[in-house]
Every structure is written in C-alpha cells, then in structure tokens.
Amino acid sequence: MVTASWYLILAAGLFTIGAVGLLVRRNPLIMFMCVELMLNAVNLTFITFGRELGDIGGQVSVFFVLVVAAAEVVVGLAIVVAINRRRPQATADDLSVLRG
C-alpha cells in the first residue's frame, strides 16, 4: 500500500533533481524549467500533508503556488526575451551585470 511517505520521498527526489539541474545548467530557459520542477515537488508535499492531516488548506496553498508560478514564469520569460534582444544566445554565465 502507498503511504504518505512514498509521496514525500518522490517529492524530495523531484526537488533534488530540480535543484541540481538549476545549479548545473547554463541555459536560462532550462533553469526556469528546473524551478518549475522544484515548485511541483513542493506542491506534491502540500497535497500529501493536506490529505494526511485531513486539512483542505494544503490544496488551497497549492492553488496559490500555481498562481505565483504563473506570474513568475511570465516575468522571468519577459526578462529572458529582453536580455536576448540585447545579447543573443547569452547563458547564465554571461549575465553577470544587471544592466544587461
């Protein structure tokens, strides 16, 4: 039978993969995708704990995380587009100054 800790271990593994990807990859778009992976891992944790504790608040938290993730992707991709207009094919290593 599947207990809550199976879901939590899966979420920990997914978070780890996302964190390592964020640290290793250079492409800003891939780094954003890794952030999405980490957010999803936390969402799974929220829902698992919410069900374990019988509290709907976990699912409401995930709803807010989804909204914040959507806003984050919109702003982040706008920054990527703006930077690419100034410096095409820039990787995260090239972007050491904020003025782009």
Added chain:
Amino acid sequence: METAVFIVCAAIVLAGALGVVLARNPVHAALSLVGTLFGMAVLFLNLEAHFLAAVQIIVYAGAIVVLFLFVIMLLGVDRLEDLSVEPITGQRVLAAIVGLGTFGLAVAFLVTSDIGLPGQEALTGPITDQYQYSNLRQIADVLFTKYVYAFEATAALLTISVVGAVVMSRRIARADQAQEAPESQEAAGDD
C-alpha cells in the same frame, strides 16, 4: 490499484524530470516537463485532489509549457547545448553533493518523524468536512472566506506581472539605441 498508479506515475515524473535536466535541446526539455506535469496531475488525482489535477493540466501543461515553447521558438535558441564541458571546475561535484544532502536530509526527516512511515496505514479516502462537500466545494468554501484577502492579492499579483512583462518586452526607444551603438557592434546579429 493505487499502488500501481503511484509506481507508474512516479516513474513518469522522475523520467521527465531527468529529461529536463539532461536534455541538450531546450524543446526536448520542455516536452519532458510536460510528461512530469502530467504524471504529477495523475498523482494529484490519486490523492483525491481533483480540482488541482485539472488546474495542473490547464495552467501548467496548457499555459506555462506553451509559453516556454513559444519563447524557445521566438528566440531561436533551439540549438544543442554542449553538456560535456564543465564551465566552472568542480561545479557538478558540488551540485551533486548539495543534491544528495537535500535528499538525505528530507528522507532523514521522514525517518525520524512519526508522519506516515512505510508500513503504517495507507492514505484512505478524500478529505471530508462536516458537510460532506466535494473537493471543489471544500476549496471554494475556504478560498472565498478564510483566504479571501490572499485570493484578492493574487489578482493584483497577476495584473502587476502582466504589466511588468509588457514593460520589459517593449522595444527600447530610438534615442537610447544611438547612445549604445558601439556596444551593439560586438553583439553580432543583434535585432
């Protein structure tokens, strides 16, 4: 049945996540991300979170990944990235140490705490309140009463992010470009 669904979906989720990290082509990474998000939605169904499973498909797989793919195509960065070289020496070793540390600490927390260890009773049934409402109605019940200010704040957040995206992706004015003409020469192929 729940166990079988969990194992299949966990495999899909982890394979998709590894695909995101290891793919050399950003388009392949985005498609792997769709696999991860889809497996995650089925896991949400497994956990009786029906509304969030639907939202996961619509918002993440439907909107966010499409936005990613749109930006990849728009910028033309669908070239292969050489993953064999390590730009900063020792970076991958350190990243692996950080990853193993994160995972180890999370599992250690699970083992030492008393929440849902393997072998304890399985999760059974959906969350119920005193009215026996459905999942969607339970969420709406607290979202529009207890968390209504946070809900309104998300509306402001989304508006601000849309305005910010429009401002940042706007073209710079002509006077600004004349000033930065020497810089645009070194950035070959600009605009």
